[in-house]
Every structure is written in structure tokens, then in C-alpha cells.
Amino acid sequence: MQRIGVFICHCGTNIAGTVDVKAVAEALGHEAGVVFSTEYQYMCSESGQQLMRKAIREHKLTGVVVCSCSPRMHEATFRKAASLEGINPYMVEIANIREHVSWIHKDMKEATEKAIILGRAAIAKVHLNQPLQAGESPVTKRALVIGGGIAGIQTALDIAEAGFEVDIVEKSPTIGGKMAQLDKTFPTLDCAACILTPKMVDAGQNEKIKIFAYSEVEAVKGYVGNFNVSIRRKARYVDETKCTGCGLCTEKCPQKKVPNEFNMGMNNRHAIYIPFAQAVPKVATIDADYCMMLKTGKCGICSKVCGAGAIDYKQQDEVIERQYGAIVAATGFNPIDAKAYNEYGYATCPDVVTSLELERLMNAAGPTNGTLLRPSDNEHPHTVVFVQCVGSRCTETDERGKPYCSKICCMYTAKHAMLIREKYPDTDVYVFYIDVRTPGKNFDEFYRRAVEQYGVHYIKGMVGKVTQNGKQLRVQASDLLAGEQLHIDADLVVLATAIEPDKTARSIATMLTASMDTNDFFTEAHPKLRPVESPTAGIFLSGVCQGPKDIPETVSQASACAAKVIGVLAKDKLTCNPCVAQSDEMLCNGCSSCEKVCPYGAISYSDKEFRGPNRTTLIRRVASVNPAVCQGCGACTVACPSGAMDLKGFSNKQIMAEVDAICQ
Amino acid sequence: MSHSNNATEQVLRSSGVDVRKCMRCGKCTATCPAFDEMEYHPHQFVYMVEKGEIEKLAASPSIYKCLSCFACVDRCPRGVEPAKVVEAVRLAVIRQQGQNHMKSDDIPALLDEDMPQQLLVSAMRKYSK
């Protein structure tokens, strides 16, 4: 028989305001096995914990029930306090009488009754609790960063800086991500390449960082501290170790009609290519969809011109397995497809472009070598119209768009408008906006400069439609402040398209068992207190994969994420959750039902000798659970017909005792 | 707002529109082909209904200038459906007048697969003013 102490928390008036805590303490004090029952103002406070510890000492308690807030809040607090008095922490149970009682019920009688019942259920459970010992598992001192944009690069650099190995897996041939495609950055107007490429080079040269570019994560097994990841290294048909990045092949390749994704398809590249001059790793890649040699077997020019002998048409995808202690998702974003927006004519009018396309049109390394020219006729635009919030801030009635604010568009549009006005003062620039959002250091000043210093016309109102009108674009829009409908003949229309998580994020989240919200952004463990961790242990979040962010915010989150990763890797051992499944070998049939539902592969079987009746020996196949791998979901316990498999801390009998107490 | 509470409620109810969803982007007005004809524009309809200024709208010829083309409904990123607000105000006026010239028997013959039914009904009400 346990000696149980019951502690009822008032939580100020949070609980005591609705629950008659004295009555609860009195009622629970009569329960079998309860030797001490009291209530207190704030059980979680230092003095509350002292009260509990004193009671444990004086009444020689073997089990503790705290009726307080959610166990998700203070279970750890009370377990720790109890363990300081020598009680196993798993002998503590919480009855949630705040979130589940006082906060939702108004009637005191009703709330008090329910609190007593929940307390009884916790007492019934504690009667069956067993002391549990947390196991330990070793930590692989290496991190994986999925995604090689600025978020991934920054996280990797910071982890490497702390002395841990880190791998970057990037699906495109080079790291750099979206930032590499940008021209200038707000609010300082530095050149994006100038600040990004040194970091790329750092990452490429850092001994601790290994870059798997043109690679994808294929499978993730294991758990925090001990992940085993399969990485598919896609065939480049170029030996990375031999290629010097001289680029001769990319000039000689006869297949020149491949849309250049780096320039948003606004010009072409060769079938063998290096995405851009500062690519890391600077290695050529053959685009198998276009290479004549790979498609027809006729050509082979790149191989002939390559002095290093790096071309290898027979290269195959290779799957490698690597072990990690922690994994960072830095899967980034893409602009949504503007084609769905018929009214803006993106699909039909060549001179309607997206902001990212404009970045390339203004970049010195872009398709126009940095001169702003219209895609249709390569002429200077004289009237440019920017449309804000294309696809952002939509309700579900607009299935083309996203419900959230994409956060970065206001600022980059101000930047674009400013840059155009600066370079081409003869150009009229209109920005149609709903709201201008500039909450950032020096952001509003930047926007005001666009208006006041550069004379950009900011018009409150949306564009209704854009139609081709001869060589020009007819923009029909409203000026809400003037109460007018405007008809502007523009030469170029720029759409600030919403951003969305990369399409691969969903499958990666599934592999990582990390949860996502309905927009496919990764969910953080706590929106305020744990913003860079996923709820899944050992999985961390960096950059836009968690939610829209600009570059400064991305970089700070990336570093924060690195700090959390370092926190894991710095430990030699991690304590495991002791509430794991356990197989009773005397009952187990070895039927393998449990193994089929285990998501972690934590169950294995072996033939064991047992003493049979009449001094015989029986050999039976029985299951055993690896407690370091088991995460304690309990799927196996239901699959097991004989009840051999049970979950420590949530055993069949414990749960049934709770059921009994509740239904009493 | 209180002075025409009943009328506002009637408009809100018969339109089924939640005017509070409007974020004042003006895309409805930007897209409105009847902009020049209208005294109050689609976004104003939404805003004024929210403020409870039904009388002004009811008195305005704008309610008959709306083409019920539903461009504003189609384009609204928030699913506010301004045309339904216009229609609701119009309906409120017509109900008050107690007139409804087209007989219901005439309607089936006018039905067309591709035609939004609401367009037909609004058109009928408008021209039988």
C-alpha cells in the first residue's frame, strides 16, 4: 500500500476561485492510501515545493498527487521537488484542476465535484505507479542541416564554430538559396551577394562542415542524439572531387536552350552548368533532362574539353547513411505561382513580373546585366506599377492565396521602387498597397525615404486588373483615399507574390515526425518560449520554414537554432523517457503484431529458454523493447493480444484504474 | 450606428456577408466596371453597411447601377462578397416598396445553365423598378 500525499493548489484564485479547495483536500484525504492531504496558495512556488518536501519527509510518503494546473505546465517541477526527497519522480501524478476544471466551469459545486473525481483518478493511478529509472543514450556529436540557404548556412556555421561537425544537405547544385538570387537587401541596400557569398565560402571551407549539395534526405530513423539519415546524392555526372569549376564545359556545351532557373527562367543556360559564379561547391552539373549525351548517347563534348577528366556520364545516384545527434530543418520558401491570378495577367502579359524576377532583372549578373529592361521588348520601362499583397492575407475563399501576411513584401517593394527611381529618375513608380507594414529597425525610415526622397507614388488601394493594351499594360486600380478609379498605362507591372514553404517541407516533416501547421510551416514547440525547436525532440527549426521572415530575422533565428543544437551536442548522454514499452516475456507469444505497428523499430525478437512444466525447458520467441529507441507511444500495447506488451507509466492497469475512478 | 440597427441587421442577414472580414484593400472597387456610374463604390457599400449607414445607400442610385457582374465577389481576397451587400440593400428597398414585378412563373424560362441565378434575380428586380 502506498502512502500518498495530496496537495491541492489554489493557484491564487485561478483554482480556488471556482473550486472549493478545502473540500477537495478533505474529500481526497479519506481516499484509501492517502495519509496526508492539504491545500496551498501556490504549490509551484518555492514555499509550496518546500511544503510538499516537508510532508514527504514527515509522513514518509511513497507517492504524491498534486491537484493543480496542467501536467504540461508543472509536472517536471513537482517531480523534481519530490525526487529531492528521495521519491522516484514517477511516483508523482498531477490532477489537472485548473485548465480542465476551474477555468472552464463556473459552478463551484460542479467544479469541486469534478476536481475531487480527477484527484481520485490520480490517486488510483499513483497506487499502481512504479518507480521508473530514466535510461541514458549516447549522443552522436554531429548535426544535420536540411537546406543550404542563408538560414541553413548560418546555423551550420554557428554549430561548426562551437566545434561540432555539421552536414548541410541542399537539393540544388549549390548552397545560397533565395538570398543568392537577390540584388540588394533592405534597409541598407547592401548587395546581397556581397554579404552572402563570404558566408558560403566560409561554409564550403570550414573543416567541420560537409556540404552535400544536389542531395536530398531520403529517410530518417532514430531519435534525438541518435538519428540515422539516408541521404540521396543525386548524380551530377561530374566527379565533384575532380571538377575545378573552370567552367569551360559550360561554355562549350552545344545544348544552350535550357531555361535558367537562377534567373527565374528569363534567360537560358547550357545543359552542363554552374548555377552562378559564386556557387559553392563550384562544380558543374549536367542537367540530365537536356544533355544530348545522356539522352541520345551522342555528343560528349564536355567530357572532351574537361582537362580534369571530371565528367562521368555513368554516374549513378548514391544513397549514403550518416548519423546525427540533432537535425535542423531550414527548408526555406518559394514565391507562390502568380499564374493563377488571371486578373493581373501574369500568365499572358510578358511585362507583368514577380518581385523575384525583378531582382534578377536589376542584378548585374542577371539576364539584362543589371539594366532594367522590359522582358517583352527589352526597352526601358517608364511607368512601373507595383502590386502588393498578391496572394497574401486571403481567406480560404481564395484558394489561390495564403491567409498570412508574407511579411517581406512591403520592404522589398520599397527597395525596388527606390532603386528604380534612383537609377532611372525618369520612371514613374506607383505602389498599390493595402497597408504598409514596416515594423523593423530602420524599416519605416526606409519606406518614408522611398516616398519623400525618391518620390514613389504610394496609393492606398488595390489593382483590380491588368490588361495588355498595345505595347503597354492597362492597370485599373482604385485610389481609396481619393475615391477614384485609376487607369494607368504602365510599361512594367511587378507583383509582390506571397511566399510559401518549399514543397519538399511536408515530406521532410513527415520523415522527421515534426508537426506542421495547415500552411505547411513547421510548428514550433512553443510559439513564444521555444520558437526554434520542433515539438519532436532533436528537431530544430531555422528560417522561413517556420514562418515568413526577412533576412535579419532569419539569421538571428538561425543562430538561436544553432545554440539549441549545440546544447544537445554538448551533452555526452541524453536521458531517455522512462515511460517506454516493456514486454513481459512470460506472456509474449512472439507473434510480431507489436513490431508491425512500432514506428521506431524499437522491438526485436529472440528465442529464449524458459522453464516449462515438470522441469522441462521450452524455447520461445519473445519480444524485447530497446528502451533508448522506444518513444512510448503505446501502439504496440494495443496490438498485443496477450497483454504482454505494456507501457510503463501508462500501464493498462493504471489507465483502467483511472477509468474506474472517473466512472465511479 | 444605432439609428438604423434594424435595417443594418436585415442587410447583413439577407446578404449573409460578414462585413468585418473586409481589410479595406479596395480591390473590389478597383475591379468594378460600373465605377464611373456609381456614387458609392463596392468597398464603400461594405464599409457603410458596417457603419450602419443603410439609409444613404438605399437612397443612392448606386444600388441600381451595380451590374451584379460579381467581379468584386470574384476578386475579393477576403471572401467578403460586396455584390451581395449591394443586392441586399437593393432588396431592402424593393421590399419596402412592396413591389416585385416579375412573376415567379416567368423565371424558369429565363434560366440558363451558365448564368448565376442571383444575376438573373437581381436583373429582374432592377428592371422592374
Place this chain on the structure above:
Amino acid sequence: MQEMMEKRALELLADGTVNRVLGWSVGEFPYDMTPAVFRSAEDLKDRFVYNDFCGANLSKYLIKESKGEGKILVFLKPCDTYSFNQLIAEHRIKRENVYVIGIECYGKADVEKLKAMGLSGITGIQMKNGEYVVETVYGNKTVKASDATAERCLSCKSKKHVVFDELIGEDGDVVEDCNRFDMVEKLEAMTPDERFAFWRGELSRCIRCNACRNVCPACSCEQCVFDNPNSGVAQKAAVNSFEENMFHIIRAFHVAGRCTDCGECSRVCPQHIPLHLLNRKFIKDMNEFYGEYQAGADPDARPPLGTYTKGDREPNEGGNK
């Protein structure tokens, strides 16, 4: 048939392929054969019998027997091979210790059906030309064999042996239109009140003798949860309607996806409760919701409760009328 089986068993015993034979031994009456292990040629010649009343599914005995010394010969009817295969899938039988002879089967006879015709004092049953001449102390009667076919055999799902080392007789096919879900459908079409009344009528007869469980090849637990005092759900008697329900629901759930629909549970029930209708409900639901699955047909197949798809139906959707 009996001669062929006996001959083959004697040969395999003689050449040392097997050292035991699992079959049926003669009874007191023409219909009460007991499963038995024969260890010598003499014993086999003395007691071995096979006829239309040898209905017992021998596969479950192999859990124990296949762990013994040497190889054992077993005669399995088509439906028994499914149970055997399922036990292989569950690692309960050592395949290498078993020599399986598949025997053709055109349906087994049920003596209860003869008795229900009013036949009593049965002293002999001669089987020929699709007829049984039933000799009783009250006189003889000729009965069409098909009128005595066991209920479960009337909706036989398969005459195909899914596993065997050799066959005696012909191998048949899976029966596509076996109508085995007819009664389930009939129940589904009833109102909940009618269904409740039906099952209360049936299950209230349960005496918790555990015959259904102990004969079931899928109920091969070392110790059943209902026998384990530590499980928290142990029951010894069907004390009331709840416990009758609890036992049969949980038992059906525990064998769901593993039950091969051999029909032994209903055959052995002393109270004639149609227990197979519970199992068939699960089988029918699983087939409908998750695609056709026949436990035991393929020992490597993934059972419906051991897998999932992302688009599975929702529990609240309902299945019956």
C-alpha cells in the same frame, strides 16, 4: 480417402521422413473422431480414421507438436491450411518440423444436423453416393449428404490449399461467391434494436466454457488476458450481459486480421452461438475499408491492423445502417 492417407502416412513413417502423424482416431460412434498423434505404424493401423465427420482443424496442435523432436506429418483440409499459414506468419509453428499433406475437402458433415432430423440412437453411418445411410436403434434412414453438411462448409471460402508438401486428392480454387457475409449483411440491415436483441439472445447463452477460445488457432496466447489475474480484466464466468459482451468483443478484436474464418469457434460452441458472425463482421469491414485481405493466404502479407493509409476512413463515419 482414408486408405490413401493411411498408406502415405505409413510410407512416410517407414522412410523416416516423419516420426509422428497427426490425424484422427476412431470414436465410440461413427461421428466422434478425436484428433490424435500416432507414433507407430501399429497405432496408425489400429486407430487412424478419416471420414466426413473429421472436422477438427488440426493446425493449432502444431504449435506444440512442431517444437517436439523430429518431423510430424499433418493432414490439413484447405481451410486448415490458412490457419497453418497464419500461425507460420506469427512464428508460432516451426515449418521445418512439419510435413503437410493437403487433403481435398468437399465439405464436412455435422452430426448435429442429423440429430436435428430426429435421428437418435445412431449406431452406424454408411457413406456412399452422396448419401448417408444412418443406422439407429430405432431404424435406418437415408439422408442426402448435402443435408448434413456443416453450416460453415456451406459458405466455404476456399477449396485451395495455400500451403502443403504434398496433396492427396485435387487442389481446388478460392470460392469467389461463397456468400459467407450474407448473414452479416442481414444483421447490418436490421435496426440497432433488432441487432441488439439478436445478439443479446445469442450471447446470453454463453457459459464461458472457453471452447471457442481454446479451439481457435488465432487464440494462441501463452495466457489469455481473461485468464490472467494481473491483466485487470480477468473473468471466469459470464456473470452478466456486460461480461459476455466484453469477452466476445475483445476476443474478436484480438483475432481481427488474424482470424482465417475457419469456423471452429461456432462448431465447438456447446450453446450454438454463431460466434463466427463476430469475426466475419471484422473480416467484412476490413475487406470493405482496407481492401480484400484473407488472413493466412499469404504469410508475408501485411495485416490490416498492422498497417494504414493516409486516406483511411474515419471511425465516426459508420459502417452499418
Place this chain on the structure above:
Amino acid sequence: MKKLSLAKLYDFFAAIAAKEALYLPVNNEVGKAEYKRWSEGVELSHQLNTLRSAKDFFFPQTENLMEFKMEGKKIDIIDTREACDDFVIFGVRACDAASFDILDRVYLVDPVDSYYKNRREHGTVITHACGKPAETCFCGTFGIDAADPKGDITVWDVEDGYVFRANTEKGEKLMAATADLFEDTDDKAVKAEQDKVREILAKMPLADLTTEGVGAGLTKEVFDRPEWASLSESCLGCGTCTFVCPTCQCYDIRDFDTGHGIQRFRCWDSCMYSDFTKMSAGQPRPTQLERFRQRFMHKLVYFPDNNDGVFGCVGCGRCLSRCPISMNIVKVMKTLAKGGNK
């Protein structure tokens, strides 16, 4: 002896049922006979015997013994014995009637089982002589006459009605209460019926079954017989034989926590079960061989040993037709008779 005309049988039932509960064999939804309470419209089954035996009336499958309530350290014991009203069972066959004597030998000797005694005292047994025995019948082996069953009243089927004979005071009282339905008769028709039935019984396959090789004083010999291994080999360990048996009398006592008290009840147990008489030291009969042997040793050796040679079996044949694998006491007896007396 009294005679009841065919037409008046149900009047007789009605007359009894008016005063006390009357139970008789009735065909259930699957066409098998079981005891049910009679009320207007309920028909007597014409089958030879019921699926379950008549012992349920005196020794039901489950029975509440008492209840405890606990508060703090206080335990209240509540007597939950129900007052038993008088009842009548009609249609008990000779074998089941004989089984009551066997149960009495267990439950009415010191210490008397008050629960059993209570029921036994309130029950009146009307037996019904067998008219058409089955091949599974072997009551004769144990000296039971199917044509002349015991009980408080015995009833025979005769050509144009039923002949009743009161055997006990209880029986006479019951007959007296319904005297107006009966007419006097001699025993001729009964004798004829008995002769007919005895003749049939002699032709039954088990007519020559004897108790050779078993019985009182043979514990050592029978216990050590090697045949137990092969006899028990295919036993599934279910409790069917036990639960349909009219003489099996073992029970288990269990507690059930209802959430507002503890109910202590007893329920039938079976020596075929692995946890039968399991003790803290373990299972005294670890394999099915020992459990199987126990059941038959009890019926054929231990019981006669302790009860003046009376066997613990009445030859009703239920286990013969109900055993899932057709292993039964007859096969055991025949095996033990062969080559016994070593």
C-alpha cells in the same frame, strides 16, 4: 399413481405456476432444449434432454456470496443472500435427478453449504422418465434406471397421457394441491413403457459399458496408467465438459470491485483450466495431462473412494456430444478397462 390426460398437462403447469415458479425444458432460438420459466404459451420441449444440466437450479454458474464496503479503515460486510422462493422443476431426466444426490454428497455434508441447501430445500423436482434414449446415454453403467427416475414426483409418458407418482412428501404435497386434475390409475401402462425403454437401452452402443478398471480403492493403479498421456493429448483445456456436466461441483471465489463496494461471488470453475487450484506456490497440475487426469480420477476413483463407491458420473452423455474434440469419459473408461489391473 395418478394419471393426467394429454390435454391437462398445461393446466397442471398453470396450477403450479400460479403459486410458484415453474421451470421446464423449452426449445430455445436455436432449437435446443434449455430450462426456462413457464408462463402461458410456453411449450414443453420434446427433446431427450437439455443442453445444460439441471444442476444450475441448485448450484448456479455464478452466485453472490456477500459484499464489502470500505471507508477509511472500516470494513462493512453485507449479507447479500437472497431469500429463495419455492420453485418447481419439471422434466428432469433420471441422470440429472441422480446428479442431485451426488451434489448433495458434496454440499449437504458438514460443512453444509448454506447457499446450496437453501435452494435445495425450496426446490421440488419432477422427473420425467426417458422415452427415447440416445446412443450417448450410459446412465445404466452407474446403476441409474432411465425408466424409473427419482425426484419428488416421477412422470411417465403413456399412450393417452401422463402417469404421475409422488415419491416424497414434497411431491405428495404438490400432487395434493393439484389433485382435481388427476384421475387414479394402475401401473400397467407405466410398466409397459418401462419395458419398452429398457429394451431400447439394451440395444444402445454403450449398454455394455462397465466400470471395470475404475472405482474406489484404485487410486495408485489408475493414476499411474501411461494411457493418460495419449488420452489427454488433444484436450484443448476448455471447460465445456465441466460446465455441461450435471455433477461437476467445483467453484472459484472471486471479488469484484464495483467502484462502490466489493462483491464476493462464486462461479463454476473447471479442473481443465490452467489456474484451477493455483496457489502461491504455483500450479499443482502444470500440464493438461494432470488436469485431464484429475477430472476423470475425481469422477471415477476419488469420488467413489470418499462416497461409498458412488461414482461422480451419471452417464447423461452431455460431454460426449459437446466436447469440441470428442474426447470423453466413455473413451477414458474404455481405455482404462483395457489391460487394467496390472
Place this chain on the structure above:
Amino acid sequence: MPVTEYKPKIVAFCCNWCSYAGADGAGSARLSYPAEVKVIRVPCSCRVNPMFILRAFQRGADGVIIAGCHPGDCHYTSGNYFTRRRMTLLFSMLDYLGIERERTRVEWISAAEGAKFSKTMNEFCATVAALGENKRLEDLRCKK
């Protein structure tokens, strides 16, 4: 909610990661639901054994609801997918036995869906209240 004297007993099994947090969320947002709902915390909805459900009915529950993460969001990847299959089959079986199917329910409630938790519990209570007392799966011994 219809006004009624009868108050059903409801047992809600909630997975620790989503639905229990959702219940906490309902509490934080003061979104009320009937006090007859009592939550039992389990690590994952797949921990819920059909025996627990029957046990609850035996002990006097009138309705049992299982709440877990949305399919695809299971903290343990696949637990709720198994829950979905198991409960689909179990509920169908209970229905087949003539036991009111509205007494059992599975809902997917995320940690963020406090409002859904409250709404679900209110609805479920109303549904069960309309059915009345659980008679078909009761154990009379457990009745007071």
C-alpha cells in the same frame, strides 16, 4: 445544449501532445464544456485499448471519446493512423452488436484547437445526453 436533468458521464482519452494540450487550450481560453467530461491523458491515441472503452462503459460511462492529433500530425508519426483503423473497426462492431454508435467517437484535435475541443465536448455531451443512459453495455453491479 438542451436543458435536461440527466447528465451523461463522459470519458475523454486525450493524447498528450495534441488533444490534451488542446484541452488545456480550451481551459486557457475559458471555453467551457460540461463538467461531465473527464479527461484521461494518454501518450498517444494509439495507447487506447478497446478494453479501456468497454471498461468505461462497464463502470458507468455513457459516452467515450478519443481525441488525438490530426492524421499526419501524430507526435509518433503513425499512432493515430492505427487508432483510426482500430476504432473504425471497434465502433462498427459495437454498432453491429446494436450498441448506439453515437456513444463512441474519435476526434482529431490539435494543440491549437482549444475551441474545437470545447465545441466537440459540448456536442458530444449533447449527443450522448439525447441517447440517455447507457443500458446496452452496462454492468449492473457497478450501478449504485
